[in-house]
Amino acid sequence: MVVQAYILIQTEVGKAAEVAREISEIEGVTLAEDVTGPYDVIVRAEADNVDDLGKLVVARVQGVEGITRTLTCPVVHL
Numbered sequence: 001m002v003v004q005a006y007i008l009i010q011t012e013v014g015k016a017a018e019v020a021r022e023i024s025e026i027e028g029v030t031l032a033e034d035v036t037g038p039y040d041v042i043v044r045a046e047a048d049n050v051d052d053l054g055k056l057v058v059a060r061v062q063g064v065e066g067i068t069r070t071l072t073c074p075v076v077h078l
Contacts, residue, residue, distance in 0.1 A: 002046045002047065002048060003046065003047050003048070003049055003050055003052075003053050003074065003075075004044065004045070004046045004074070004075040005044075005045055005046075005053055005057075005072050005073055005074045005075060006042060006043065006044055006045075006072075006073045006075070007042070007043040007044075007045055007057060007061060007070055007071070007072050007073070008039040008041075008042055008043075008070065008071040008072075008073065009023075009039060009040060009041040009042070009043065009061075009067055009069070009070050009071075010038075010039055010040055010067070010068045010069040010070075011040040011041060011066045011067055011068060012066045012067075012068060015040075015065075015066035016034035016035075016040035016041055017034050018066060019034070019040070019041050019064055019065075019066045019067060020032045020033055020034040020041045020043075022064050022065075023041065023043055023061060023064055026056070026060050026061065028045050028046060028047055028052075028053075028056045028060075029043055029044070029045050029056075029061075030044045030045065030046060031043065031044040032044075039071075043061065045057070045061070050074070053072075053074070057070065057072050
């Protein structure tokens with residue numbers, strides 16, 4: 001079973017569309033959309049396990065230019 005999460009992203013002013021476009025090309029990202037509200041981009045991502053998900057967020061997503069903050073929300077199945 002894969003681990004899925006939503007990643008809520010704040011960006012520098014005017015960078016949301018560019019950040020969403022770049023993140024959408026990262027392997028493991030299934031959706032990246034620029035939105036309005038307290039966050040600028042919402043991403044849906046998946047990985048084989050929690051460690052791989054963490055590596056995806058820290059090494060790949062947070063490395064995208066223009067991101068100021070991320071909040072990762074793992075999906076749970078209750």
